[in-house]
Amino acid sequence: xxxxxxxxxxxxxxxxxxxxxxxxxxxxxxxxxxxxxxxxxxxxxxxxxxxxxxxxxxxxxxxxxxxxxxxxxxxxxxxxxxxxxxxxxxxxxxxxxxxxxxxxxxxxxxxxxxxxxxxxxxxxxxxxxxxxxxxxxxxxxxxxxxxxxxxxxxxxxxxxxxxxxxxxxxxxxxxxxxxxxxxxxxxxxxxxxxxx
Amino acid sequence: xxxxxxxxxxxxxxxxxxxxxxxxxxxxxxxxxxxxxxxxxxxxxxxxxxxxxxxxxxxxxxxxxxxxxxxxxxxxxxxxxxxxxxxxxxxxxxxxxxxxxxxxxxxxxxxxxxxxxxxxxxxxxxxxxxxxxxxxxxxxxxxxxxxxxxxxxxxxxxxxxxxxxxxxxxxxxxxxxxxxxxxxxxxxxxxxxxxx
DNA sequence: GGAAAAAACTAATAAGTGTTAGTTTTGCAG
DNA sequence: CTGCAAAACTAACACTTATTAGTTTTTTCC
Numbered sequence: 001x002x003x004x005x006x007x008x009x010x011x012x013x014x015x016x017x018x019x020x021x022x023x024x025x026x027x028x029x030x031x032x033x034x035x036x037x038x039x040x041x042x043x044x045x046x047x048x049x050x051x052x053x054x055x056x057x058x059x060x061x062x063x064x065x066x067x068x069x070x071x072x073x074x075x076x077x078x079x080x081x082x083x084x085x086x087x088x089x090x091x092x093x094x095x096x097x098x099x100x101x102x103x104x105x106x107x108x109x110x111x112x113x114x115x116x117x118x119x120x121x122x123x124x125x126x127x128x129x130x131x132x133x134x135x136x137x138x139x140x141x142x143x144x145x146x147x148x149x150x151x152x153x154x155x156x157x158x159x160x161x162x163x164x165x166x167x168x169x170x171x172x173x174x175x176x177x178x179x180x181x182x183x184x185x186x187x188x189x190x191x192x193x194x195x196x
Numbered sequence: 197x198x199x200x201x202x203x204x205x206x207x208x209x210x211x212x213x214x215x216x217x218x219x220x221x222x223x224x225x226x227x228x229x230x231x232x233x234x235x236x237x238x239x240x241x242x243x244x245x246x247x248x249x250x251x252x253x254x255x256x257x258x259x260x261x262x263x264x265x266x267x268x269x270x271x272x273x274x275x276x277x278x279x280x281x282x283x284x285x286x287x288x289x290x291x292x293x294x295x296x297x298x299x300x301x302x303x304x305x306x307x308x309x310x311x312x313x314x315x316x317x318x319x320x321x322x323x324x325x326x327x328x329x330x331x332x333x334x335x336x337x338x339x340x341x342x343x344x345x346x347x348x349x350x351x352x353x354x355x356x357x358x359x360x361x362x363x364x365x366x367x368x369x370x371x372x373x374x375x376x377x378x379x380x381x382x383x384x385x386x387x388x389x390x391x392x
Numbered sequence: 393g394g395a396a397a398a399a400a401c402t403a404a405t406a407a408g409t410g411t412t413a414g415t416t417t418t419g420c421a422g
Numbered sequence: 423c424t425g426c427a428a429a430a431c432t433a434a435c436a437c438t439t440a441t442t443a444g445t446t447t448t449t450t451c452c
Contacts (some may be wrong), residue, residue, distance in 0.1 A: 028310065030226035034440060043400070046441075050399050055440065056275055085391050111307070114224065139390075142421090149390050155381040156375055156390055162353045162362020170354060185351040193389030194335075194345050194352055195281050231408060239430070242411075246429050251410065357445090 084142025095164035262305035281340030
C-alpha cells in the first residue's frame with residue numbers, strides 16, 4: 001500500500017514529469033511520443049502507465065505546477081507593503097528566477113497549455129487571467145498614487161509580461177550575459193526606459 | 197502549361213496557405229491534419245496535393261513570408277537617417293502593424309518554426325539571428341551617440357522583441373484597447389519607462 | 393525464504409497520419 | 423462539339439499514435 005520512493009526525495013512519477021517537460025519543450029507536446037518519453041526514462045512505453053494516468057495528465061501536472069507557483073508569489077507581493085515600482089520589480093525578478101530554475105516547465109506551460117483538455121484548459125486560463133488582473137491592479141494603484149505615469153494599465157502589463165516571457169530566448173546566450181546583468185537591465189528597462 | 201488563377205488575384209495555393217495559417221495557429225502544426233485543412237478549403241484531402249507539395253511546404257511558405265517581411269523592413273530602417281530612438285520606434289510600430297494585419301501568419305512563424313525541416317529550419321534561424329543583430333547594432337550605435345543609456349544591447353533587444361511578440365495576446369482585448377493606444381503606449385514604455 | 397505488491401515486459405488494438413495511385417469530373421481553347 | 427489539361431474524387435497504403443490486456447520479473451516486508 002505504501003508509496004515507494006526511488007532513492008532520493010523524488011518519486012518515479014516526478015522523474016517522468018521532469019523528463020516529459022524536457023521532451024515537450026524540445027519537440028512540442030503533440031510531436032512527443034510516449035515511446036520517446038519511455039526511452040528517456042529507461043523503460044518501455046506501457047510501463048509508464050504504472051505511474052501515470054495518461055499523456056495529457058503529464059501536461060496538466062506541468063502547467064498547474066507553474067501556474068500555482070506564479071499565483072502564490074503574486075499573492076505574497078500583493079500583501080507586502082512596498083511601493084508600486086518595487087512590486088513590479090519583484091514580479092519581474094520572480095519571473096526571471098523561476099525561468100532560470102525551472103526552464104523546461106515554464107517553457108511548456110507557456111507554449112503547450114493549448115493542448116490541455118477541458119476542464120483543465122479553462123482552469124488554466126482562469127488562473128492566468130487572475131494573475132494578469134493582479135498585475136493590472138498594481139499598475140492602477142501606482143497611477144493613483146502618482147508613482148507610475150498615467151499609462152494604459154493593460155498595455156503596461158502586456159508589455160512587462162511579454163518581455164519577461166521572452167527570457168526563454170536568453171537560454172542560448174547564457175555565456176554572454178549573466179543572470180545578474182539580465183535581471184538588472186530588464187528591470188531597469190521596463191521601469192525607466194532606455195532613452196537618455 | 198499556364199497557371200490558372202481563381203478569379204481574383206489569389207491563386208488556390210494562396211488560399212490554402214491562408215487557411216493553413218489559421219488552422220496551424222489555432223491547433224498547432226502537428227495537431228492539424230490535412231483532412232481538417234481540406235475541410236476548411238472545401239475539398240477532399242488528396243485534392244490539396246494538386247496545388248501544394250506537402251504539409252511542411254505550407255509551414256515553410258508561412259514562415260519565410262513573415263521572415264522576409266521583417267528583414268526587408270529592417271533594411272529600410274537601417275538605411276534611413278533618423279535617430280536611434282526613432283529607429284527603435286519604427287521597428288516597434290512595424291511589429292505592431294504587421295501583427296495587426298497578418299496575425300495568423302506571424303503567430304505561426306513565431307510558434308511553429310520549430311517544425312520546419314532542414315535546411316529550412318537553419319535558414320529561418322539564420323534570418324532571425326541576422327534580424328536580431330541588426331537591432332543590436334542599432335542599440336550599440338545609439339549608446340555611442342549617447343542617445344541611449346549604457347545598457348547591455350542584447351538584453352535591450354531581447355526585451356523589446358519579446359514585448360512586441362506578446363502582442364498576440366492583445367487580439368483578445370481588441371475591443372478594450374485600440375491599436376493607437378497600444379502602439380503609442382508600448383513605444384513609450386519601451387523607450388521611456390513607466391516610472392514617474 | 394515465501395507471500396504479496398509494484399513495476400517491468402510483450403503483444404495487440406483501434407484510431408489517425410500524410411501521401412500516392414488511379415479514375416472521374418470540370419472547364420476552358422479551338 | 424471535341425479534345426485536353428487541371429483538379430476533383432475514391433480507395434488504399436504504410437506508419438505512427440496512445441493505450442489496454444495479460445504475463446513475468448523485481449522489490450519489499452515479515
